[in-house]
Amino acid sequence: MISYDFHYVRPTSIVEAIELCEAFDHNGKNPVYFSGGTEIITLGRLNEVQTGAVIDIKSIPECNRFEFEANTLVIGATKTLTDIEEINHFPLLSKTVSEIADRTARNKITVGGNICGQIFYREAVLPFLLTDSEVVIGSKDGPRAQAIKDIFKEKLQLNRGEFLVQLKTKRMFLDQPFLSIKRRRQWDTGYPLITVAALKVEEKVRIAISGLTSYPFRSPELEDALNAPNQSLKRRIDAAIRSLHVDVLDDSEGSNRYRLFVLKRLLTDVMTGLGGDE
Secondary structure: OOOOEEEEEOOOOOHHHHHHHHHHHHOOOOOOOEEHHHHHHHHHHHHOOOOOOOEOOOOOHHHHOOOEEEOOOEEEOEEEHHHHHOOOOOOOHHHHHOOOOHHHHHHHEEHHHHOOOOOOOOOHHHHHHHOOOOOOEEEEOOOEEEEEEEEEEEEEOOOOOEEEEEEEEHHOOOOOEEEEEEOOOOOOOOEEEEEEEEEOOOOOOEEEEEEEOOOOEEEEHHHHHOOOOOOHHHHHHHHHHHHHHOOOOHHHHHHHHHHHHHHHHHHHHHHOOOOOOO
């Protein structure tokens, strides 16, 4: 049970949502946007999220789209992970989100909620980083489209009052060879340790990683090392690990040394599985 009172509103347009957010913000309500709500509810019960207003964006039509527009797949931010998995327009995304939490939770968790959440895993963003996707952001100046690589820097860099409306991915990326592998400390249960998503495009393997550090990321330097010509797979993976300049997590799920060990094994599996081990 959440121990404080708050206003709940459900706008039906991007403009209305932005106007409500500005009004609540002006009145000191510290409003939050709500798409699936699992994290807000959980953290609210723990008093780790305090808000005087919740703006539910699930009735905004643009946030509920899941369809092709010419050669682009449009995914609304309020589509649940279960919807994505079952409709399966984007196989790499379907595979990646199918291992987030359990089925009951995936029925409520939305793709936008996962990407914009506070937990550091946020695995749903990995396929979008690999496919040069765009995001559509709702703002007071109207919706704007932006490359995800330019706006996702450790997290989605949103201005006050903005929210994620859609993600757009070119059809050409959807049929490329891929792998998505999650490793847990207990292998079948518990929180993930590391998730690696990979896509092979024009004979080069792209890699995005969650769980190694406090945010999901894609590293061009790591990819350059993995795809270097005329070197053994072991040498390339060793170079890829050395290329990482991130603070590797060291917590109860796994030490930093153990995480790097697991990553090394995962990179071997990915390169072998996608035919990049020659």
